[in-house]
Amino acid sequence: MANETKSESAHGEKGHGGHGIGKYIAVWVALLCFTGLTVYTGHEDLGAINLPLAVTIATIKATLVVLFFMHMIDTPTANRIVFVVSIVFAIVLIIGVFGDLWTRNEMTLPSAAPSTLGPEIQVSGPGESPVPVHHE
Amino acid sequence: MSQPVNSAEPAEPARATVNYLNHDRGVWSWLTTIDHKRIGIMYLVSVLLAFLIGGIFAMAVRIELLTPDPTIMGANTYNRMFTLHGVVMIFLFMIPAIPGVFGNFMLPLMLGAKDVAFPKLNLLSIYLYWTGAILAVSGMIMGGADTGWTFYAPYSTSTPETLFPVLLGVFILGFSSIVTGLNFIVTIHTLRAPGMGWMRLPLFVWGIYATSIIQVLATPVIGLTVGLFDATRGGDPVLFQHMFWFYSHPAVYIMVLPSMAVVSEAIAAFSRKNIFGYKMIAYSSLGIAFVGFFAWGHHMFVSGQSTFENGAFAVISMFVGVFTAIKVFNWVGTLYRGSIVVSTPLIYICGFLFFIVFGGMTGIAVATVSLDVHWHDTYFVVAHFHFIMVGAVIMAFLIALHYWFPKMFGRMYHEGWGMVAAGFIVLGFNATFIPQFLLGNAGMPRRYYMYPERFQALNVASTAGASLLAIGFVIILIYLTFALVRGKRAVDNPWDSRGYEWLSASPPPKHNFAEQPIITQDAHSYQNPGEEVEHVVI
Amino acid sequence: MSSSDHAHHHAPGPGEPTLAHHFDTQDQQNQAVRLGMWLFLGTEVLLFAGLFLGYTVYRNFYHEAFHEASRHLSLFLGTTNTIVLITSSLTVALALWAVQQGKNKLAAALLVFTILCAFGFLGIKSLEYAEKFREGALPGKWYHFSEITAPGANLYYTIYFLMTGLHAFHVIVGMCVLIWVLKGVVKGRFSPKNDVAVELGALYWHLVDLVWIFLFPLLYLI
Numbered sequence: 068m069a070n071e072t073k074s075e076s077a078h079g080e081k082g083h084g085g086h087g088i089g090k091y092i093a094v095w096v097a098l099l100c101f102t103g104l105t106v107y108t109g110h111e112d113l114g115a116i117n118l119p120l121a122v123t124i125a126t127i128k129a130t131l132v133v134l135f136f137m138h139m140i141d142t143p144t145a146n147r148i149v150f151v152v153s154i155v156f157a158i159v160l161i162i163g164v165f166g167d168l169w170t171r172n173e174m175t176l177p178s179a180a181p182s183t184l185g186p187e188i189q190v191s192g193p194g195e196s197p198v199p200v201h202h203e
Numbered sequence: 204m205s206q207p208v209n210s211a212e213p214a215e216p217a218r219a220t221v222n223y224l225n226h227d228r229g230v231w232s233w234l235t236t237i238d239h240k241r242i243g244i245m246y247l248v249s250v251l252l253a254f255l256i257g258g259i260f261a262m263a264v265r266i267e268l269l270t271p272d273p274t275i276m277g278a279n280t281y282n283r284m285f286t287l288h289g290v291v292m293i294f295l296f297m298i299p300a301i302p303g304v305f306g307n308f309m310l311p312l313m314l315g316a317k318d319v320a321f322p323k324l325n326l327l328s329i330y331l332y333w334t335g336a337i338l339a340v341s342g343m344i345m346g347g348a349d350t351g352w353t354f355y356a357p358y359s360t361s362t363p364e365t366l367f368p369v370l371l372g373v374f375i376l377g378f379s380s381i382v383t384g385l386n387f388i389v390t391i392h393t394l395r396a397p398g399m400g401w402m403r404l405p406l407f408v409w410g411i412y413a414t415s416i417i418q419v420l421a422t423p424v425i426g427l428t429v430g431l432f433d434a435t436r437g438g439d440p441v442l443f444q445h446m447f448w449f450y451s452h453p454a455v456y457i458m459v460l461p462s463m464a465v466v467s468e469a470i471a472a473f474s475r476k477n478i479f480g481y482k483m484i485a486y487s488s489l490g491i492a493f494v495g496f497f498a499w500g501h502h503m504f505v506s507g508q509s510t511f512e513n514g515a516f517a518v519i520s521m522f523v524g525v526f527t528a529i530k531v532f533n534w535v536g537t538l539y540r541g542s543i544v545v546s547t548p549l550i551y552i553c554g555f556l557f558f559i560v561f562g563g564m565t566g567i568a569v570a571t572v573s574l575d576v577h578w579h580d581t582y583f584v585v586a587h588f589h590f591i592m593v594g595a596v597i598m599a600f601l602i603a604l605h606y607w608f609p610k611m612f613g614r615m616y617h618e619g620w621g622m623v624a625a626g627f628i629v630l631g632f633n634a635t636f637i638p639q640f641l642l643g644n645a646g647m648p649r650r651y652y653m654y655p656e657r658f659q660a661l662n663v664a665s666t667a668g669a670s671l672l673a674i675g676f677v678i679i680l681i682y683l684t685f686a687l688v689r690g691k692r693a694v695d696n697p698w699d700s701r702g703y704e705w706l707s708a709s710p711p712p713k714h715n716f717a718e719q720p721i722i723t724q725d726a727h728s729y730q731n732p733g734e735e736v737e738h739v740v741i
Numbered sequence: 742m743s744s745s746d747h748a749h750h751h752a753p754g755p756g757e758p759t760l761a762h763h764f765d766t767q768d769q770q771n772q773a774v775r776l777g778m779w780l781f782l783g784t785e786v787l788l789f790a791g792l793f794l795g796y797t798v799y800r801n802f803y804h805e806a807f808h809e810a811s812r813h814l815s816l817f818l819g820t821t822n823t824i825v826l827i828t829s830s831l832t833v834a835l836a837l838w839a840v841q842q843g844k845n846k847l848a849a850a851l852l853v854f855t856i857l858c859a860f861g862f863l864g865i866k867s868l869e870y871a872e873k874f875r876e877g878a879l880p881g882k883w884y885h886f887s888e889i890t891a892p893g894a895n896l897y898y899t900i901y902f903l904m905t906g907l908h909a910f911h912v913i914v915g916m917c918v919l920i921w922v923l924k925g926v927v928k929g930r931f932s933p934k935n936d937v938a939v940e941l942g943a944l945y946w947h948l949v950d951l952v953w954i955f956l957f958p959l960l961y962l963i
């Protein structure tokens with residue numbers, strides 16, 4: 068059998084079910100607290116911080132679920148690498164696209180994106196054709 | 204008790220013994236099989252049929268381009284022809300072919316395993332393939348998709364009805380690809396024979412491993428490139444391109460990595476020499492897979508993407524060339540001072556080496572932004588990717604088909620006809636695509652139905668070459684079919700190869716090995732002092 | 742005869758796992774299915790990633806419309822759904838623990854609770870969807886919600902329906918998986934020796950929860 072199976076069985080013997088349910092309850096309580104926090108801060112208008120803060124709280128919640136509910140904390144390394152790598156590439160996708168958007172010239176951004184230079188094209192509503200709007 | 208069975212022994216030609224082909228009889232036993240070898244054969248028939256369909260549409264395109272004016276079809280039909288050609292070739296052949304046929308068949312044999320990790324999932328993968336293929340092809344024939352295989356918005360968003368079955372078909376084909384990749388990764392991790400550490404894996408396995416990682420990570424993203432890109436409603440067509448190419452660029456490495464993996468296997472066998480630089484080839488496979496994820500923007504140099512990202516993607520794309528070059532160097536190093544066996548696969552190997560160098564270098568060329576601005580959407584790009592897709596990938600497919608023909612079917616094909624066909628293929632290929640480089644450089648755009656007079660000579664040359672290619676493929680079809688039914692019976696290891704898959708009988712029995720093999724030697728190990736192997740001729 | 746042959750030849754008793762013919766040991770099989778499941782979860786992450794990308798890009802362009810539209814979603818219903826899913830995640834994790842302790846009755850009760858949570862989630866979702874249909878807050882070309890006039894609102898709802906719809910589809914699939922697991926627990930097929938299927942079912946359910954943990958703030962809050 069493959070080399071990795073040996074370490075897996077050594078792992079498996081000790082990890083599972085040996086502990087009580089306290090850890091799960093604690094994680095659940097923490098998740099609820101963070102949910103409360105994100106609901107509260109999400110509705111306050113904190114300007115540009117809103118999105119990163121919400122994503123940070125969500126990431127903390129997700130980490131708790133992944134590490135403890137999904138037992139990633141005591142699962143074989145191969146499984147951990149798989150999951151982490153998929154998240155990393157999802158982030159690569161998002162960063163790659165945003166890298167493009169943030170480094171473009173103003174003129175090549177799609178309609179209605181805020182622009183203080185040059186004429187703006189505004190889409191007035193569904194089905195209507197775009198109308199150029201000039202700022203003084 | 205398992206015996207070390209790593210040395211090849213002279214064996215008698217296989218009689219009509221019970222093997223995976225005749226173990227169970229009847230169509231139903233094939234349709235419900237969970238035997239990876241049978242699934243591989245079903246994939247073989249399917250992808251060859253797809254190749255035939257895609258090839259017919261290619262000939263239709265080339266015949267239309269014989270004259271600068273309309274030749275045999277109208278403009279809209281022409282758009283549908285090249286869309287059909289692209290979609291069928293890429294999604295029904297290039298992506299599934301080598302992993303689905305040879306990955307399925309050879310992987311467990313090479314690992315010394317009885318099957319893949321999830322045999323029923325394997326069967327599901329081919330059903331997904333058939334479903335997706337039927338949906339996509341019938342959708343294109345009935346609905347008339349004319350967007351090109353890249354389905355760019357905003358053109359694709361103005362004709363949504365006719366595209367739906369095609370997109371659904373491609374979506375389902377994506378699942379087939381994901382399932383295959385997942386199966387292979389788990390198989391490689393968990394089902395290796397005793398003694399087979401990672402550094403003893405055959406290089407074909409390394410290539411399939413890297414491919415499977417890409418299949419699993421990249422394919423899901425393209426699953427949801429729908430509904431968000433209609434520009435009249437505020438959608439962003441460039442976002443479509445980002446999401447499309449985030450998958451489709453790694454997809455080309457799904458096509459190329461298995462073909463490189465095949466060549467690594469075959470080149471050692473036909474040089475009768477240890478592979479040069481095993482570790483570097485293995486790591487380069489992973490390197491290509493990794494870098495391939497960060498390079499997608501090089502398809503978007505003129506789309507409105509920022510200059511900064513243009514430059515970034517250009518530089519990153521060039522790293523792929525580094526890894527490919529390492530592999531080419533190692534392959535040539537394997538041939539050097541080897542004991543070359545002149546045979547059909549070797550001719551294709553030589554063709555492969557030439558085409559991947561040439562195609563790869565033109566890849567570096569188009570990765571250069573300042574040059575691609577002129578070459579984008581011209582025949583130069585078309586020639587570049589056909590050099591890799593046909594020149595490298597299809598050559599490798601043919602190498603695999605011939606090298607492993609005796610393994611899969613227990614018979615030998617006719618070498619003479621094999622070499623004749625190889626001549627047609629290699630020469631025909633050059634005649635088809637070298638003119639296209641010149642056409643593109645002279646400014647002929649791709650996907651154009653009509654063109655200026657001055658381009659006609661090169662177009663005619665290209666079509667003539669395509670005809671030679673077609674003849675070559677027909678010859679192959681004929682002699683291989685003949686070999687299937689009337690070919691000389693092969694011994695278990697007619698090439699005297701040191702690949703682990705040759706340790707089993709040819710064709711293998713249903714459960715692959717009589718006894719669990721134990722691996723005591725490195726992969727592709729041809730030169731081992733003290734090991735005498737008799738070269739067996741039937 | 743080697744021990745692996747022995748494992749293949751006798752029929753599994755109640756609570757004992759079945760070993761497939763191509764695996765040598767139960768450990769090897771367990772390792773394989775676990776790795777397979779994590780790989781599958783990885784693909785699910787990337788499936789949603791494309792939609793998350795669409796969300797972030799269009800939010801960047803149409804900030805006002807997205808902001809307004811998220812205020813129009815029911816915060817109460819969304820928060821309730823979040824609590825429902827988080828709790829169901831707890832109960833399914835506890836169910837796995839119970840199976841590992843041999844406490845199948847407790848596990849069954851916990852699984853039933855989890856499945857009820859899933860139903861609850863879908864019920865609340867359909868309430869929300871019904872309201873959207875009434876208002877006209879629909880994706881793409883069907884959009885006719887008069888209250889939000891900022892450009893890009895129709896895209897918000899396209900993304901809303903795509904993401905929550907895909908998520909709801911996964912909730913339904915997860916429910917079916919958990920029902921199948923429940924059957925096995927009740928019949929005694931799953932036990933401390935044979936708990937991998939329960940583990941995998943729970944993993945899938947946790948993924949459903951994970952996606953919602955990100956969906957909720959992005960769609961309902963900011």
